[in-house]
Amino acid sequence: MKRFQKNIKLYIGFVALALAASCKPSIDLDTKGGNPENVDFSKYIAVGNSLTSGYANSGLSLKGQEQSFPNMLAQEMKKVGGGEFLQPYFPAENYNGSGFLYLKALVNGQPELGTVTDHLAIRGQTEDKKPLYIKYTGPINNLGVPGMRLDMAFAPGIGTTKGNPYFERLLPDNAPATTTYVDFATTKDHTFFSFSLGNNDVLGYATNGAVHTDATNALISEQDFTGRYTSFITKLTNKEQKGVVATIPDVTAVPYFTTVTRQALLAGANAALAAKDPKLPPFENIYIKTKTTPRAATDKDMFILPFSSAGLLGRQDLKDPATGIVNPYPYGLYLQNPVGDNFVLDEAEAKMVQDRIVALNAIIKQVADSKKLAVADIYSFLNKVKSGYQINGIAISNKYITGNIFSLDGVHLTPMGYAIMANVFVDAINAKYSTKLGKVNVSQYGGVALP
Amino acid sequence: MKKLLFSILCASPSLLFAQGSQVNTQGVRALGMAGAGSALFTDETSIFYNPGGLAKMDHNAVSAGISAVMYRSAFKESGSNQVYNTRSQVTPPFSVFATFGPDNARWKAGLGVYTPYGGAVDWGDSWPGKYELNHLKLRAIYIQPTISYKLTDNLSVGAGFVYNIGMVDLARSLPLFLPDGSSAHAKLTGTGTGIGYNVGAHYNFDNNVAISLSYRSKVVTKLKKGDAEFTVPDAVAASFSDTKFSAELPLPASLNLGLSVPVSDKVDIVADGTFIQYNIYKKLVFDYADNTPLLQDTEQIKNYKNAFSGKVGVNYKANEKLAVRAGVGYVKTPVDKDYVYAETPDNDRLMGALGLSYAINDKFSLHAAYVLQKLKERTVTSPVTQIEGAYKTNIHAPSISFTYKW
Structure with a gap:
């Protein structure tokens, strides 16, 4: 009895702890059973x-x-x-x-x-x-x-x-x-x-x-x-x-192919054009190389994401990779200087x-x-x-x-x-x-x- | 003995007293019977339970009590093998009651300051529903001056005016990500006020059977100019500048009927039934002062239903100094399964309570009670996030109070 009294604080502590633990809400996990095919996740x-x-x-x-x-x-x-x-x-x-x-x-x-x-x-x-x-x-x-x-x-x-x-x-x-x-x-x-x-x-x-x-x-x-x-x-x-x-x-x-659209490119090019001279007629087409002949892009052609950050559109100082000669036509905006085939999944x-x-x-x-x-x-x-x-x-x-x-x-x-x-x-x-x-x-x- | 204690606290079906965010811990004596006892006790806590009973006191008293309400909720998303628990949160509801009145007068006045509603849940910011809620702390403090009058020796009536100060502190994650990968969040804090009343009548038959009838009006707490603060990436900070918000939180009206029957000199049996008009809580709207395309007002449909609670208890006067008591209760939830939110993942609940009173001397007495509420497990789909999962909640509330009488 003496010992009990000596340890009473300890006992109370245990009871309080056990109470708190036992009264915590528990939701059963459904991890047992199942696995009829004995799938082994060990390695x-x-x-x-x-x-x-x-x-x-x-x-x-x-x-x-x-x-x-x-x-x-x-x-x-x-x-x-x-x-x-x-x-x-x-x-x-x-x-x-x-x-x-x-x-x-x-x-x-x-x-x-x-x-x-x-x-x-x-x-x-x-x-x-x-x-x-x-x-x-x-x-x-x-x-x-x-x-x-x-x-x-x-x-x-x-x-x-x-x-x-x-x-x-x-x-x-x-x-x-x-x-x-x-x-x-x-x-x-x-x-x-x-x-x-x-x-x-x-x-x-x-x-x-x-x-x-x-x-x-x-x-x-x-x-x-x-x-x-x-x-x-x-x-x-x-x-x-x-x-x-x-x-x-x-x-x-995937956005790699769907983010840069023909319309977004045109809007960007025309905004730049209007800033330069609002009287100029806007561009109506983006031109692309294909496996055959260059042509105007449609909304079904997909430009790849890096084309946007490459900053090539409209440039007039780019060398033609085949000839090494600078092409004076704004890049991608004229049939004479179409966007490279590697930038477009036509x-x-x-x-x-x-x-x-x-x-x-x-x-x-x-x-x-x-x-x-x-x-x-x-x-x-x-x-x-x-x-x-x-x-x-x-x-x-x-x-x-x-x-x-x-x-x-x-x-x-x-x-x-x-x-x-x-x-x-x-x-x-x-x-x-x-x-x-x-x-x-x-x-x-x-x-x-x-x- | 230890085992027995466990089974009573954790398993015994018991009584009732709280729904939604309501946690009634005003009178530690009634609390020991799971909240029943409005008819039995005519003392300073009658200011809360039934102003009509106050005039039946043959003395004056001051009491102060405090509780530690611990919400422990758990959530498991359907198909997941991980249970998320709310962080340990203790809200300390308190109550202070004082009575004034001359000896042998037919009337008695009183003042109560108490916290009838309040709750705190903290789910943290890594649980599945974090885009609905991180934490919510709700608290209402009622200040209630009260007057009670004895019409006859058996019948007394009373009324109190309620002034409410309500506080809310809410945070949730926003699906925007800071450079360190953590999610943005919004924090809303505010204080509002509301008014209401509390009336009641108390009747005791000559054989000491007593009946208590009381009504608490609704109190609509209006929060104005609450602070909305956002922690968001700099790139979108312009759309989330700190702003003000307003919101309305209705606290429901309730009608309570209590009965107490003495079965012997030492034993009283009590029962209380409460009807709570929760259906006024239709929706929770946060109206921001400055809206932007990314920051729109929010409206959460609540559609609470009216609810009821029933509780029974037994009070045993062991001797002149000591009384022990126990009670059980059941609370029907006002929350429909389609509108269960993480802030109050409510369900029907069972309560069990134990309590005691001990008179230290003629003037001082001590009261203690422990209540456990168990909310039934409920599998729901969140109206905010559409996450399906199971909630389960236990609420523990130990309470203690001191009374000084003269």
Whole structure:
């Protein structure tokens, strides 16, 4: 009894604590049970390109890596039996990684972009003066390599200083030059995977205005795609592993192709003209080069986003690349000096690219079906974004900057965009395998940062 | 014994007294019976519960009480495996009552200063619904001079005038992002005033059964020139310059009927039923003094329904010095499922209460009570964000008060 009295304060403390804890409201989580197919999330790897790596604003940074969609997915997997998810992070002091675009100012509502050039993770240069990044050769689960293409994944030499610098940084110095991305990605002893390759095999061509100059902007054939896609997926599923594959987004869904319009260009040119001399008749056409003859652009021709910041329209001091002679006609405003083919995905080119994407997505779905894989339909998702909708009280669309989804490069996503994309994967995995993977909290992630 | 205590506090279906943002903690004696007891206690707290009972006091008294109301809400978005809890928030409702009147007079006057409504929820800025609400603190202070008159030995009536000072402090995230990636936010703070009244009658039969009937009018609190402050990126600061806002917050009228029945010398059983006219709360409008294309007035539809509460309790006078009591209650929510907002994720609730009074000497007495309210889990779609998810709330309210009488 004495002892009881001595400890009475302690007892009261315990009771108070227990009371407070036991009376906290609890909502049951629905994570138990389910998983009739015994999906094993213990070692998840993410195979893919820039979207998988966390690339945004034309660059890869430490923050971007942290907010990659596979990392978000892996955090949810952890709650239902998933394991550690390692990413090839840039060192903390080199947090700006490759450098990236940021919004410097809004001048009369028009964005003015700058480039981040401090705290970069650049360790040297290649022979042709391209950057090499600080290596990360430890074990990783996020195998996303910006710029990786399906066809390139099978090519030897891509992991060398002459190849893709983001792949090169993941390989040890003594790695054989013949190491391919397929070999790299299929020897990780994984139990589950996400696969998001193929975009660059079409979009690389499209973003260069459907002009093929090197291996990064070639357009893959359906036959080539089928063979390589089947081969890659077969290797990833050789132990019956489960996984999820992503479809390829449509070109008309991304602001890279939809922001700079013929009408916006004309309005800009005519405003400049009126400022010079209001009596001059306004321009009525923008002229473009095509695969055949130059012609006046229509609203169905798509100008690429960088054309706007290139500041070429109306210039009279530009040399013709073929002849080296200055063309005195204002650039793009006269038939005699049309906008270069690489700046425009004209109607015919767009149609061709769109048809190819549809065909490749059919192949993706077919291969996924045959291997019993889930399909994260990013094509449909971004088409839905195109018409705009509300999520968590935020208006999202494919509008540049204000649409909240796309980063400043107009192709890659904002953290919020990646979070919504992660949920497309969550839904696809749960639908296919009846798992209870939780949804990512979209509200935790931001859109485009304003100055 | 410990186990028993748990089951009473956490599980026992109990009584009632608050809805929406209403938390009644004025009289710690009644609180010990989940808010029942308007007919039993004719003391200084009658100023709040029933001004009609005040004249039945055979002495004068001053009392002061304070409560720690702790809202603990949890939210889980449908399809998510993450539960978000409100940050621990304590609102301290207080009450001060004083009576004046000559000995053996038929009348008695009193003054009450108390906080009939008040609540605080803080969801923070990383939960899914942050574009609806970060936090809300609501508080109303009523100042009520009261007069009561004994018409006969059995029947007394009373009336009070209510002057209300209401305060609101609300913040929510805006879907605009600062250079560090964090979201912009808006903060609204303001103070408003309103007036109303409180009337009642108290009757006791010769066998000491007592009936209490009281009515509180609605009090519409008008906030004018509240401060709206915005933390936004510089690039859009011109569209979000700090401005003023006005808003109206109606606090509902209520009609209360109480009954107390002595079952022995030591035991009284009490019951109270309250009808609350919540249907005056149709919408909440924030009218900004300076609108811009990005800053428009907001209108939230509330469409509250009338609600009721019922509570029963038992009071046991253990000896000359000590009385213990317990009660249970049920409150029907005024909030329709299509209009559940994060500020009051309300639902029908159960209450359980324990309390005691202890007379330290002839002059001083101490009262303590503990009330737990459990709101049923409710899965709703937010009218603001369209997020579907489940809310669950527990409210803990320990209270203590001192009375000095002469």
